[in-house]
Amino acid sequence: MSASSPVIVLLAAGEASRFGSLKQLAMIEGEPMVRGASRQALACGVPVLAVLGAGAERVASALADLPLQTVVHEGWRDGLGSSLAAGVRAAQQAHPQSSGVLVMLADQPRLGTALLAHLLALHAQSPTQIIATAQPGGAGPPALFPRSELDALAETRGQHGAREWLRRDPARVRLVDPTHCSADLRDIDTPDDLHRFTAS
Numbered sequence: 001m002s003a004s005s006p007v008i009v010l011l012a013a014g015e016a017s018r019f020g021s022l023k024q025l026a027m028i029e030g031e032p033m034v035r036g037a038s039r040q041a042l043a044c045g046v047p048v049l050a051v052l053g054a055g056a057e058r059v060a061s062a063l064a065d066l067p068l069q070t071v072v073h074e075g076w077r078d079g080l081g082s083s084l085a086a087g088v089r090a091a092q093q094a095h096p097q098s099s100g101v102l103v104m105l106a107d108q109p110r111l112g113t114a115l116l117a118h119l120l121a122l123h124a125q126s127p128t129q130i131i132a133t134a135q136p137g138g139a140g141p142p143a144l145f146p147r148s149e150l151d152a153l154a155e156t157r158g159q160h161g162a163r164e165w166l167r168r169d170p171a172r173v174r175l176v177d178p179t180h181c182s183a184d185l186r187d188i189d190t191p192d193d194l195h196r197f198t199a200s
Contacts, residue, residue: 007046010087010106012051014076022059023107042068043113044116047069048068060072069090078157103142103161118180132166141163
């Protein structure tokens with residue numbers, strides 16, 4: 001895609017305290033979860049930037065041969081919102097002409113490229129619109145924020161990430177039904193989640 005295309009920001013910085021270890025490195029279908037998520041993002045043909053934090057060196061090693069940018073957010077303990085802001089700022093710096101940022105999470109390993117590609121296609125049609133995934137309770141990630149929203153996103157703080165940001169003003173958000181793209185939005189927060197996920 002062109003230099004003005006969106007950038008995918010993959011959030012992979014959290015400590016995963018409920019999981020008990022670095023869930024980014026949990027093995028899903030023969031590879032670390034963060035690597036699978038990264039490959040799905042890269043398949044979309046736009047720049048990909050992964051935000052690392054807890055266990056950054058180990059997570060970076062799992063991504064070392066992939067054509068993406070990594071940024072280590074030293075303030076990852078401040079919460080998801082802080083990591084989101086760090087990713088947006090890094091994307092703005094590395095790709096100043098980008099038309100927006102597509103935010104995705106590293107712990108949705110079967111999200112599928114089809115949903116990401118659909119969000120990107122809708123953005124190409126309506127480059128000033130916020131586009132997000134319909135979920136129980138409202139909009140959530142993956143979500144695409146146009147260029148006009150990036151300065152505000154770059155100021156996000158604390159534990160609240162894209163989901164809370166999107167739900168502040170739902171009238172401004174275009175919702176996409178993930179089932180139309182056969183997307184599996186299940187995330188992995190605990191070892192039990194991983195067991196159920198790999199058994200399905």
